[in-house]
Amino acid sequence: MITDTEGIILRQFKTVNGRTMLVMFSRKLGKISVATNMTGGGKNRSALSAKPFTYGKYELYKGRELYDLNSGRVIESYYGIGDDLDRFSAASYCLELTDRILMEEDPQPRLFGELTECLRAIENSRGNEKTLTIAYIVKALDHTGTMPELDHCASCGKDMTGLRPAGFSVGDGGIICGNCCDDKVKTNEGSLIYTVNFDIINILKYFKNEPFSRFEKIRLDDRLSEELMKILKSYMAYHLDVKDLKSEFMTF
Numbered sequence: 179m180i181t182d183t184e185g186i187i188l189r190q191f192k193t194v195n196g197r198t199m200l201v202m203f204s205r206k207l208g209k210i211s212v213a214t215n216m217t218g219g220g221k222n223r224s225a226l227s228a229k230p231f232t233y234g235k236y237e238l239y240k241g242r243e244l245y246d247l248n249s250g251r252v253i254e255s256y257y258g259i260g261d262d263l264d265r266f267s268a269a270s271y272c273l274e275l276t277d278r279i280l281m282e283e284d285p286q287p288r289l290f291g292e293l294t295e296c297l298r299a300i301e302n303s304r305g306n307e308k309t310l311t312i313a314y315i316v317k318a319l320d321h322t323g324t325m326p327e328l329d330h331c332a333s334c335g336k337d338m339t340g341l342r343p344a345g346f347s348v349g350d351g352g353i354i355c356g357n358c359c360d361d362k363v364k365t366n367e368g369s370l371i372y373t374v375n376f377d378i379i380n381i382l383k384y385f386k387n388e389p390f391s392r393f394e395k396i397r398l399d400d401r402l403s404e405e406l407m408k409i410l411k412s413y414m415a416y417h418l419d420v421k422d423l424k425s426e427f428m429t430f
C-alpha cells in the first residue's frame with residue numbers, strides 16, 4: 179500500500195543489519211519508523227528530505243511490517259537552527275521530547291502543527307529559545323492529554339479560581355490547596371511539592387491557551403524559566419517516564 183503524508187524527521191538510526199531508519203512524526207499516521215536508502219549522495223533532494231529537523235512531504239510504502247520511504251521532498255528545512263548552538267539545543271530538545279512523548283501510530287495533527295511553528299520560531303529566535311521550548315512542552319502535554327491540573331486542587335478537587343495555590347504537587351499532577359499541602363507535608367509526601375506563585379500558573383495557562391505564533395517574541399526571565407523547567411521535568415519524569423533526554427543538558 180502506498181500513502182503520502184507530511185512529516186517531520188525526528189531522528190535517524192541504524193539497525194543491526196546496517197539499514198538506515200527514520201523516526202518520522204507524520205501528520206497523518208503519527209510517529210512511525212521508516213526504512214530508507216536515501217541517505218547517500220548528500221546533496222540530492224530526497225536525501226535532504228531524510229535529515230533530522232526537516233519538514234517534508236513523503237511517499238511511503240507500507241509493507242507487512244514496516245514503512246519504506248519511496249520519495250521525499252523538503253517543505254521547510256530550518257537551516258537557521260544549525261547555525262547557533264542555543265537554537266540547535268532547543269530544537270533538539272523539542273524533537274527528542276516529541277519522540278519520547280508520542281506513541282507509535284497515534285496521529286496528533288494539532289501537535290504536528292505546533293511543532294512546525296515551534297521550529298520556525300526557534301529558527302528566528304533572538305535569545306528566547308528556552309521560553310519557546312517551555313511553551314512547546316506545555317503544548318505537547320496539552321495535546322497528548324497529559325496537561326497538569328491548574329484550575330482545581332489536584333488532590334481534593336476544590337475550585338482554585340482566584341485562589342493562591344499552596345504548591346504544585348507532582349504526585350497529584352497539579353496545583354494543590356492549603357489544606358492538602360499541609361496534610362502532605364505532615365505525612366512526608368512533601369518531597370515532590372514545589373512552591374509556585376501566580377506567575378508560574380498564569381504562564382502555564384497562557385502557553386496552553388494561546389496560539390504558538392503569540393510566543394515568538396516572548397522571553398521569560400531566567401529565574402522563571404528555571405523554576406518552570408524544574409517543575410515540568412519532574413512532572414514528565416513522574417507521570418510519563420520522560421526523563422534523561424540526551425539533549426537536555428545542552429538546554430537546561
Ligand SMILES: [Zn+2]
Binds near residue numbers: 334335336357358359
Ligand atoms: Zn485540596
